Amino acid sequence: MNFTLKIWRQDGPKSPGRMVTYPVTGISDEMSFLEMIDVLNDQLVRNGDEPVAFDHDCREGICGMCSMFINGEAHGPNRLTTTCQLHMRSFKDGETIYIEPWRAAAFPIIRDLVVDRSAMDRVMQSGGYVSVNTSGNTVDANALPIPKPAADEAFQAAACIGCGACVATCKNASAMLFVSAKVSQLALLPQGQPERLNRAESMVEQMDLEGFGNCTNTGACEVECPVGISLDHIARMNRDFLHAKVAKKG
Amino acid sequence: MAKSGLLSSSLSKKYAMAATGLFLCLFLAGHLAGNLQLFIGGIQGQTAFNEYAHFMTTNPAVKLLSYLTYFSILFHAVDGVVLTVQNRRARPVRYAKERPAENAGWSSRNMMLLGTVMLVFIVVHMQNFWWKMHFGVVPTQMVEGVEMHDLHSVVMAFFGPENLYAMPAAGLYVVAMAAMGFHLWHGFESSFQSLGLRFDKFTPLIRGFGRTFSVVVPFLFAAIVVFIFVTQS
Ligand code: HEM
Ligand code: SF4
Ligand code: FES
Numbered sequence: 001m002n003f004t005l006k007i008w009r010q011d012g013p014k015s016p017g018r019m020v021t022y023p024v025t026g027i028s029d030e031m032s033f034l035e036m037i038d039v040l041n042d043q044l045v046r047n048g049d050e051p052v053a054f055d056h057d058c059r060e061g062i063c064g065m066c067s068m069f070i071n072g073e074a075h076g077p078n079r080l081t082t083t084c085q086l087h088m089r090s091f092k093d094g095e096t097i098y099i100e101p102w103r104a105a106a107f108p109i110i111r112d113l114v115v116d117r118s119a120m121d122r123v124m125q126s127g128g129y130v131s132v133n134t135s136g137n138t139v140d141a142n143a144l145p146i147p148k149p150a151a152d153e154a155f156q157a158a159a160c161i162g163c164g165a166c167v168a169t170c171k172n173a174s175a176m177l178f179v180s181a182k183v184s185q186l187a188l189l190p191q192g193q194p195e196r197l198n199r200a201e202s203m204v205e206q207m208d209l210e211g212f213g214n215c216t217n218t219g220a221c222e223v224e225c226p227v228g229i230s231l232d233h234i235a236r237m238n239r240d241f242l243h244a245k246v247a248k249k250g
Numbered sequence: 251m252a253k254s255g256l257l258s259s260s261l262s263k264k265y266a267m268a269a270t271g272l273f274l275c276l277f278l279a280g281h282l283a284g285n286l287q288l289f290i291g292g293i294q295g296q297t298a299f300n301e302y303a304h305f306m307t308t309n310p311a312v313k314l315l316s317y318l319t320y321f322s323i324l325f326h327a328v329d330g331v332v333l334t335v336q337n338r339r340a341r342p343v344r345y346a347k348e349r350p351a352e353n354a355g356w357s358s359r360n361m362m363l364l365g366t367v368m369l370v371f372i373v374v375h376m377q378n379f380w381w382k383m384h385f386g387v388v389p390t391q392m393v394e395g396v397e398m399h400d401l402h403s404v405v406m407a408f409f410g411p412e413n414l415y416a417m418p419a420a421g422l423y424v425v426a427m428a429a430m431g432f433h434l435w436h437g438f439e440s441s442f443q444s445l446g447l448r449f450d451k452f453t454p455l456i457r458g459f460g461r462t463f464s465v466v467v468p469f470l471f472a473a474i475v476v477f478i479f480v481t482q483s
Contacts, residue, residue, distance in 0.1 A: 069347075077352075207260070211340055214264060214333045214337055218355070
C-alpha cells in the first residue's frame with residue numbers, strides 16, 4: 001500500500017511547526033500504524049533527515065503512550081483502538097493521512113508528535129489515591145466486602161490508560177472523562193470513601209489549574225476513548241463535587 | 251481557585267448554566283401556555299390574551315418570577331460566554347484536519363452560536379413588546395370594569411400589513427425558534443448530566459422528554475407567529 005502522509009513537524013517546544021508531506025510506499029496492510037511510521041522514519045534516516053518523534057511504549061494497547069490525531073480523530077478512525085492497535089488495512093490504498101499531535105494548552109508539544117502529558121500526573125497527585133496504612137501488617141484486599149456491580153464499575157473506570165485521547169478529541173480540550181474515571185475508580189469502593197469528597201474537589205481544582213477546558217457534554221470523549229470509559233463517571237464526579245461544595249465541613 | 255469562589259471552578263459554572271437553563275425551560279412552558287391564546291379568534295381571544303397579559307404584569311408572584319427570568323437570561327448568557335472563552339483558550343492551536351461530526355452532535359458543538367442567535371432575538375423581542383408594554387403608549391381595553399393594556403392589538407398590528415417590518419420580524423422570530431430548538435435538543439439533556447443526574451432508568455426518559463420539548467415548544471411559538479402573520483395579511 002502507498003500513502004501520502006501530512007505530519008506535524010516541530011523541532012522543540014518553542015519552535016514554530018508546520019505540516020510536512022511525505023510519501024510512503026510498500027506498506028503492508030498488516031502493519032500497525034506505528035510500524036508504518038517506523039518505515040517512514042527508516043527512510044528519513046537513510047536520507048539523512050530527522051525522524052519523526054512520536055510517543056509509544058507497549059505497542060499492545062495498554063500503556064496509552066501512542067498519542068496521535070489521525071485524519072481528524074484521536075487514534076484514527078477505529079473505535080476502542082489505540083494507535084498501536086490500528087492497522088493499515090483500516091485505510092484506503094493511496095489515501096492522504098493527516099497526523100498531528102494532541103492539541104491542548106495543557107499538553108505543550110515537546111517535539112513533532114510528542115506532547116507533555118504531565119498535567120494528568122499532577123491531577124493524579126492532587127487526589128487520585130487512597131491513604132492506607134502500610135506499616136507492617138498488610139491488610140487483605142478481600143477483607144472488605146464489595147458488591148459485585150460496584151467492583152465491576154470501579155474496574156471499568158480503572159481501565160483508563162491515561163492516554164489523553166479524551167482531551168485531544170474534546171472541542172474544549174476538557175479532561176473530564178479522564179479525571180472522572182480516576183475519581184470514580186476510588187469513589188465506588190469502600191476504601192475510597194474517607195477521602196471521597198476531598199478527592200473530587202482537589203482533582204477538579206487541579207484540572208482547572210492545568211488549563212483544561214470545561215465540559216459541554218458533547219460526548220465526543222466517550223466515543224473516542226480507546227477503553228470505552230463512560231459518561232456515567234463524569235456524572236458521578238459532578239455529583240461528588242456538588243456534594244463537596246454543598247455539604248462538606250471545613 | 252475552586253475552594254473559595256462559588257463560581258470559580260469549571261463545574262460550578264456548569265451547575266449555574268444548567269440551573270438557569272432549566273429554569274428558562276419552565277419559563278418557556280409558561281410563556282407558551284399564555285401565547286397559545288393568540289390562536290383564539292375574535293373578541294374572546296383578545297380578552298383572554300389581555301387578561302393573561304394583565305395578570306402577568308400585575309401579580310406580585312409573577313413579578314418575582316419575571317425578575318428571576320431576567321436574571322437567569324443575563325446570568326446564563328454571561329456564564330456561557332465565560333465558558334466558551336475558556337474553552338477556546340484551552341485549545342489555542344486547532345487541528346489541520348478535524349472530523350467533529352464523527353463523535354458529537356451538531357447542536358452540542360454550536361451552543362454559543364445558537365445562544366447568540368437567541369440573544370439577538372431576545373433583545374429584539376423585548377424591544378417589540380416588553381418595552382412597549384412598560385414604557386410605550388399602548389391602547390387599552392375595558393374588561394369587566396378594569397382598564398387593561400390591549401397587548402393583543404399590539405401583537406396583531408406588529409405582524410400585520412401596517413408594520414413595514416412585519417415580514418423580516420416574523421422571519422427572525424421563526425429562525426430564532428429553530429435556534430432554540432437546536433439549543434434545547436442538546437441543552438435539556440445536558441443540564442441533567444451537568445448536575446450529575448444520570449441514571450440507567452432515568453436518563454432515557456430525560457432524553458425523550460427533552461427532545462420532545464425541544465421540537466414541540468419552539469414549533470408552537472413559531473406557528474403562532476406564522477398564524478398571525480398569515481391571518482393579518
Ligand atoms: C430561553 C432561553 C435559553 C434556554 C432555555 C437555554 C437553555 C440551556 C440549557 C438547558 C443548557 C444546558 C446547560 C448544561 O449543559 O448544563 C444551555 C447551555 C448553553 N447555553 Fe443556553 N439557554 C437559553 C439561552 C441562551 C442564550 C441567550 C445564550 C447566549 C449567549 C446561551 C448560551 C448557552 C451556551 C454557550 C451553553 C453551553 C455551555 C457549555 O456547556 O459550554 N443560552 N442552555
Ligand atoms: S478516559 Fe479514555 S481517552 Fe481519556 S485518558 Fe482515559 S483511556 Fe484515554
Ligand atoms: S503504545 Fe501502548 S497503548 Fe499504544
